[in-house]
Amino acid sequence: MILLYNIFIKLYSFGIWFTSFFNPKSKKLKEGRRSIFTNQFPQKKNKRVWVHCASLGEFEQGRPIIELIKSKDPSLEIFLTFFSPSGYEIRKNYQHADFISYLPADSKSNAAKFVDQVNPDLVIFIKYEFWHHFLSTLNTRNIPTYLCSAIFRKEHFEKFLYGSLFKKMVHSFDKIFVQNKASLNILTSNNIHSGILNGDTRIDRVLQIQNEKKYFPIVEKFARNNKVFIVGSSWPKDEAIVIPFINQLKNESWKFIIAPHNIDDKYVSSIQTNLTKKNICFSIATEANISDFDVLIIDNIGMLSSSYQYGDLAYIGGGFGTGIHNTLEPAAFHLPILIGPNYQKFEEANVLVNKGGIFIVNSINDIQSIFDQLLNPTDYQSAVEATKNYIDNNKGATTEIVEEVMKELL
Numbered sequence: 395m396i397l398l399y400n401i402f403i404k405l406y407s408f409g410i411w412f413t414s415f416f417n418p419k420s421k422k423l424k425e426g427r428r429s430i431f432t433n434q435f436p437q438k439k440n441k442r443v444w445v446h447c448a449s450l451g452e453f454e455q456g457r458p459i460i461e462l463i464k465s466k467d468p469s470l471e472i473f474l475t476f477f478s479p480s481g482y483e484i485r486k487n488y489q490h491a492d493f494i495s496y497l498p499a500d501s502k503s504n505a506a507k508f509v510d511q512v513n514p515d516l517v518i519f520i521k522y523e524f525w526h527h528f529l530s531t532l533n534t535r536n537i538p539t540y541l542c543s544a545i546f547r548k549e550h551f552e553k554f555l556y557g558s559l560f561k562k563m564v565h566s567f568d569k570i571f572v573q574n575k576a577s578l579n580i581l582t583s584n585n586i587h588s589g590i591l592n593g594d595t596r597i598d599r600v601l602q603i604q605n606e607k608k609y610f611p612i613v614e615k616f617a618r619n620n621k622v623f624i625v626g627s628s629w630p631k632d633e634a635i636v637i638p639f640i641n642q643l644k645n646e647s648w649k650f651i652i653a654p655h656n657i658d659d660k661y662v663s664s665i666q667t668n669l670t671k672k673n674i675c676f677s678i679a680t681e682a683n684i685s686d687f688d689v690l691i692i693d694n695i696g697m698l699s700s701s702y703q704y705g706d707l708a709y710i711g712g713g714f715g716t717g718i719h720n721t722l723e724p725a726a727f728h729l730p731i732l733i734g735p736n737y738q739k740f741e742e743a744n745v746l747v748n749k750g751g752i753f754i755v756n757s758i759n760d761i762q763s764i765f766d767q768l769l770n771p772t773d774y775q776s777a778v779e780a781t782k783n784y785i786d787n788n789k790g791a792t793t794e795i796v797e798e799v800m801k802e803l804l
Contacts, residue, residue, distance in 0.1 A: 399526055410424055411424055419480070431511070441516075442471040442472075442515055446477075446519050448523055449476065449478035450485070454596055456474075458599045458792040459792055466800060473491070473495070482496055484695075497528075500526060508528075509535065515803060519540070520542055524563045541567045542595060544570055546576075570588050597785060598791060601785065601789055607703050609700075612679050612680065613697075614704065616704075618685075620649045622650070624708045624724070626698050629655055629715055633668070649689070651701060652665060652691050653701070657693050672689070702729060713733040713754075714735070725781040725785055729778070730751060730780075731753070731781065732764060735754055735756055751778075
């Protein structure tokens with residue numbers, strides 16, 4: 395099995411090299427990995443925690459852990475790594491990490507060399523990261539290794555051939571903080587007893603965003619005296635049903651904010667072309683003219699998470715693709731949420747669908763039906779309470795993890 399794994403890693407690395415000639419993301423990953431061992435790693439002056447995130451989404455789960463560690467002991471060094479360019483390129487200047495790097499390909503020699511240079515006292519992997527040689531090297535050297543905000547499903551351990559290696563990798567972690575009871579039960583059924591029911595650290599992150607939210611005078615004036623429906627992180631298949639709904643809605647008390655996943659000028663222009671209601675991009679809007687428009691398009695990165703404060707209802711994109719984007723951000727502002735049908739891998743979505751805070755849509759008719767339902771004040775308040783209660787009842791995962799980290803490092 396290890397032989398097959400090694401072959402897969404080599405083929406995957408070759409695939410990155412090959413696609414780098416025509417794929418910008420692969421090119422950045424190839425170039426980033428090439429410079430890993432030529433970079434001058436900082437000299438270790440105090441105890442060091444290595445935090446590894448696959449990409450930007452996992453970083454948002456690791457971020458509250460990093461920042462709480464730093465607040466408790468600023469002298470502790472944080473070494474942050476990413477697998478994906480979409481995480482590294484956006485957060486390569488993150489102020490709370492002492493050093494930021496790509497993760498090298500998971501070969502036995504790379505793992506040994508990288509761990510030698512990083513020289514961590516404790517390692518935290520976020521959610522889904524399982525790399526055999528890195529985990530084996532850390533385990534052999536008795537370096538405490540935690541997995542945080544993890545979710546497990548039965549099929550993880552049941553896949554032919556891969557299941558046995560996966561189980562071995564999971565066994566390598568000293569502590570596994572899981573998001574739900576089902577994951578804990580799956581670990582126990584596989585004779586893995588290092589699981590701790592903890593929750594999702596992203597909840598602490600979205601509460602931090604809520605408490606430290608940015609104010610946007612233009613958006614505030616746009617929303618004033620109106621109800622606002624926010625469409626967050628939308629993809630073409632989302633917009634294919636949302637934009638017709640916006641166009642046909644006759645209720646003039648509602649305005650719309652659209653924050654597409656792709657903010658390329660050409661893509662944003664296509665959204666504007668498909669809208670029949672008067673619309674404007676945030677980049678050219680002013681307080682003087684914003685009240686004249688029905689739809690505001692957020693054509694930048696960074697505004698969406700705080701913009702939910704101006705909303706009354708949210709649609710989160712991605713549910714017609716591989717999976718939904720962040721529903722916890724609007725939930726932190728207690729908004730009822732609409733999503734597409736592919737949500738099953740997300741714990742918060744599963745719970746909130748059952749509790750009545752999230753609603754599944756497959757068509758424009760579904761959006762209209764749920765919208766009409768939520769115009770009823772009783773139904774709307776029930777959905778608000780569901781999102782509020784989920785956030786309130788599941789906060790605090792970060793504190794428990796960091797307490798264990800600090801005990802380990804004492």
